[in-house]
Amino acid sequence: xxxxxxxxxxxxxxxxxxxxxxxxxxxxxxxxxxGDTAPGLTLWGSLAELGVTGLLVAEEHGGAGAGAVEMVVxxxxxxxxxxxxxxxxxxxxxxxxxxxxxRSAELTExxxxxxxxxxxxxxxxxxxxxxxxxxxxxxxxxxxxxxxxEPLATVDPSRTVAEVAPADSLGVGIALADVLNHGALATxxxxxxxxxxxxxxxxxxxxxRHQFGRAIGSFQAVKHHLADVAVALEMAxxxxxxxxxxxxxxxxxxxxxxxxxxxAKVAAADAAYLSARRSLQVLGAIGYTVEHDLSRYLTKxxxxxxxxxxxxxxxxxxxxxxx
Numbered sequence: 001x002x003x004x005x006x007x008x009x010x011x012x013x014x015x016x017x018x019x020x021x022x023x024x025x026x027x028x029x030x031x032x033x034x035g036d037t038a039p040g041l042t043l044w045g046s047l048a049e050l051g052v053t054g055l056l057v058a059e060e061h062g063g064a065g066a067g068a069v070e071m072v073v074x075x076x077x078x079x080x081x082x083x084x085x086x087x088x089x090x091x092x093x094x095x096x097x098x099x100x101x102x103r104s105a106e107l108t109e110x111x112x113x114x115x116x117x118x119x120x121x122x123x124x125x126x127x128x129x130x131x132x133x134x135x136x137x138x139x140x141x142x143x144x145x146x147x148x149x150e151p152l153a154t155v156d157p158s159r160t161v162a163e164v165a166p167a168d169s170l171g172v173g174i175a176l177a178d179v180l181n182h183g184a185l186a187t188x189x190x191x192x193x194x195x196x197x198x199x200x201x202x203x204x205x206x207x208x209r210h211q212f213g214r215a216i217g218s219f220q221a222v223k224h225h226l227a228d229v230a231v232a233l234e235m236a237x238x239x240x241x242x243x244x245x246x247x248x249x250x251x252x253x254x255x256x257x258x259x260x261x262x263x264a265k266v267a268a269a270d271a272a273y274l275s276a277r278r279s280l281q282v283l284g285a286i287g288y289t290v291e292h293d294l295s296r297y298l299t300k301x302x303x304x305x306x307x308x309x310x311x312x313x314x315x316x317x318x319x320x321x322x323x
Contacts, residue, residue, distance in 0.1 A: 017077055026296055033158040054112075055071050067247075068243075089133070095107060097136060097179050100175060114134055123309040185261050188265040192237060194304070276301045
């Protein structure tokens, strides 16, 4: 098995980083939270031109025909910039469901940059960002177009959720586990990106903030806090990449893909949560304020921790596979 990214993967991540930086994705996140989704949707359009939204869409439907490894590379890069909108749903869960349903027109729409969202069982009972997205719902193996209720506010103001009622049937025999695994893994990759961005913010602040005539980053207590976060993130990353290989079928037959995905989601969520706590400790009260970029990452991390399966649900699934 290959656990290291190749030059094409690194290039994909760098390209997305550059695009999100130039588009000022954090500003788009703030606008989205205030109800102005135009900057965010413009960013989604640019991502579509790069082929990011169609990574899991076949080439004949306008996508790249790539695999889960490329998808997690992209999702982590989008997490580093707190890109608003239904990232895991558009990049991963919806294309997988539509592919199984054989819905070429809808796949082409996703690849063209229209955000999409989906509900899928008890792990994803509400749709994220339904007002800006094409809505689907998966019920008992049947994929339906969805009709969303009035959106509800969440801890992340840039990510509303809504109950969804099924409308027209789009396909039957959809494997719920496959949709859940891709949604959970994309969310894990986003959390890695969020955790990395918060660590970078805290590290930079520790270099410039002085107390008692010294940069606070020179104190052992601060160094150890940030080093713990770096270790947690680096320990989680190979689990995410390994789970992607498992979903792509590039692992020995005895590897349990469900367990790999759940282990990746748990590790990434824990690492991102540790990064949130330690970053907030380093920055102090300024990190709470809505004016500081850290607040955008803190709220999105909290929201994504329980998206596509809570930590308890994933730990329970890991336990089930070991019995």
